[in-house]
Amino acid sequence: MISMITALGAAYVIQNSNELKWGNQVMAFPSILSAKTFQVFGLAVPMTQIIILGIAVGLIILFTLFLKYHPYGKAILCVSEDIPTASLMGIPINRTITMVYFIGGMLGVVGGILYSTSYNAVSLAMGFRGTIIAFTAAVIGGIGSLGGALIGGMFLGICENFIGVYVSSSYRDPITFLLLIIILLVKPTGIMGAVEQTKV
Numbered sequence: 001m002i003s004m005i006t007a008l009g010a011a012y013v014i015q016n017s018n019e020l021k022w023g024n025q026v027m028a029f030p031s032i033l034s035a036k037t038f039q040v041f042g043l044a045v046p047m048t049q050i051i052i053l054g055i056a057v058g059l060i061i062l063f064t065l066f067l068k069y070h071p072y073g074k075a076i077l078c079v080s081e082d083i084p085t086a087s088l089m090g091i092p093i094n095r096t097i098t099m100v101y102f103i104g105g106m107l108g109v110v111g112g113i114l115y116s117t118s119y120n121a122v123s124l125a126m127g128f129r130g131t132i133i134a135f136t137a138a139v140i141g142g143i144g145s146l147g148g149a150l151i152g153g154m155f156l157g158i159c160e161n162f163i164g165v166y167v168s169s170s171y172r173d174p175i176t177f178l179l180l181i182i183i184l185l186v187k188p189t190g191i192m193g194a195v196e197q198t199k200v
Contacts, residue, residue, distance in 0.1 A: 008135060015128045026123040029116040052114045057150070059107065064146050072099055080144075129173075136180045142190030151191060 036047040067073035075096045078086040087093050115130060116122045134149075137156050141148025159179070160172045183190065 008131070011128065011131060015125060018124050022124060024123055024125050026121050029120055029122040031120050032113075032117050048118055052118060055110070055114065059110070060146050060150055063103075063107075067146075072096070076100055132173075133176065136176055136183075138190075139180060140183050140190055142192040145190070145192040148190055148192030 031048065033048045033051050037044045038047065038050070039045075067077055075086070075091045076099065078089065078091055079093060079096045083093060086096075111130070112127060115126060119126075133156060134153070137152035138149045139152070140155060141150065141152030156176065156179070160176065163169075163172050163175055
């Protein structure tokens with residue numbers, strides 16, 4: 001948790017430094033998905049959102065299977081738990097960490113393309129709010145739980161949309177941060193997070 005918050009702070013510094021140097025101009029991004037809409041209970045749901053949801057769920061399932069059954073996936077789990085012990089077991093630490101960065105980068109590319117396609121726009125600042133939302137969703141669901149992150153993301157998305165419709169869209173970000181603080185105070189492990197037991 002501490003390392004994630006530190007990384008979030010570093011991302012905030014980098015984000016603002018980039019905006020100071022290159023500005024925050026929004027550029028048009030072509031939509032590569034269908035622009036059709038479907039009526040669901042009287043609401044117009046863009047086909048783009050349905051496709052993005054399907055891709056996200058598919059990636060989560062594939063990544064879960066990768067971690068559970070692939071040798072590299074198992075190595076990643078071992079290294080994330082205890083680096084010295086994993087090294088003693090013969091797991092190549094540097095190669096495993098490199099693999100984590102590679103997978104994270106590829107998922108970031110896919111997420112960036114889908115995000116830009118959804119809004120038909122791209123800018124230097126477009127990913128930071130998404131990072132905050134993803135972090136909040138992960139905390140709500142439970143750090144380290146992919147299923148929990150999915151549940152947390154859906155819960156947060158529903159809450160934000162209700163706030164935008166029935167209260168005001170200007171309150172979405174403050175309430176998101178408030179929800180994050182409440183979860184950290186009440187249940188730091190999240191909905192599906194496991195409590196770590198330390199042997200003394």
